[in-house]
Amino acid sequence: MILAIDIALLVLLAIVGLAVIRVRNLFAVAMLSGLYSFLMASLFVLMDAVDVAFTEAAVGAGISTVLLLSVLSLTKSREKIPVTTPLLPLVIVVVTGALLIYGTSDLPAFGDPNAPIHTHVAPDYIEEGPKETGAPNVVTAVLASYRGYDTLGEVTVIFTAGLGVLLLLSGRRRRRDEDGDSPGGAA
Amino acid sequence: MRHHRILRVITKLTVPGILLFGLYVQFHGDYGPGGGFQAGVIFGAGFILYGLVFGLEDLRKVAPPPITTTLIAVGVLLFAGVGIMSQLLGANYLDYDVLAADPHAGQHLGIILVELGVGITVAAVMMTIFMTFAGRER
Numbered sequence: 038m039i040l041a042i043d044i045a046l047l048v049l050l051a052i053v054g055l056a057v058i059r060v061r062n063l064f065a066v067a068m069l070s071g072l073y074s075f076l077m078a079s080l081f082v083l084m085d086a087v088d089v090a091f092t093e094a095a096v097g098a099g100i101s102t103v104l105l106l107s108v109l110s111l112t113k114s115r116e117k118i119p120v121t122t123p124l125l126p127l128v129i130v131v132v133t134g135a136l137l138i139y140g141t142s143d144l145p146a147f148g149d150p151n152a153p154i155h156t157h158v159a160p161d162y163i164e165e166g167p168k169e170t171g172a173p174n175v176v177t178a179v180l181a182s183y184r185g186y187d188t189l190g191e192v193t194v195i196f197t198a199g200l201g202v203l204l205l206l207s208g209r210r211r212r213r214d215e216d217g218d219s220p221g222g223a224a
Numbered sequence: 225m226r227h228h229r230i231l232r233v234i235t236k237l238t239v240p241g242i243l244l245f246g247l248y249v250q251f252h253g254d255y256g257p258g259g260g261f262q263a264g265v266i267f268g269a270g271f272i273l274y275g276l277v278f279g280l281e282d283l284r285k286v287a288p289p290p291i292t293t294t295l296i297a298v299g300v301l302l303f304a305g306v307g308i309m310s311q312l313l314g315a316n317y318l319d320y321d322v323l324a325a326d327p328h329a330g331q332h333l334g335i336i337l338v339e340l341g342v343g344i345t346v347a348a349v350m351m352t353i354f355m356t357f358a359g360r361e362r
Binding site for chain 2: 087088090091092095096099100103104106107108110111169170171172173174176177178180181182185186188189191192193195196198199200202203206207
């Protein structure tokens, strides 16, 4: 049953991926990439990674689509048809993809209990996590407590991204405020 | 989009639900899937939906840019501050055991504060990115 759902989702994923390449209407592409993220989120749920699925649905399907749409309101909504056939990028993508697929043959099977990732600290987190932190959701215990440094680093990355967008884009707004045609200029 | 009555009414109906769900994901992260990151994105999305339908000026009234830009730093400082607090109480950086009388309560408090910091920064960054992009002229 799960295999059938897996195959159905992967087929839909491939169709959506191809559609993103073919469709020239960028509004449709933005919606399709949101759909792609939702399909990925469904796949993550099938792999029992609900926290990752949640993030993918909220970030990939939700906020990214909205940001893409808000960017589209500033640009044209139709993609220009390329003059030349991009042959070299196609070769690079095919070779990289083939190498990545070749690389997966060395990975342990999905869910293999003897995989290195399941024999290092993960058993400790699962056994000791609820006792040491009292948090029933072991993902939260790992992210917020055991790996607090990592999460602090991630928040700093988001902080830096927000700062970068502000520094790059807000200069133009300030110039308009000086002209006095924005009521929020004094704030 | 402020002339579309159906969009306006539906947005007014759904935004409170989205914000409430964001708060649920924020403070229920210990028990179920979710946490500060997802909650921040959902909370920010509620505001962005409001801004999309009612316009940027209305969004700037409910989420003034000086406040949202300040909140970007507040979240990171809250996270880092919890770490310094545990250091002042004699433990390692970000070791929440000492934040309350017994280690479990300390961990609980530490995780909630840290996740709140993540949520505040993520929500503020999402709103800021949207407002800066949408504020640019064509």
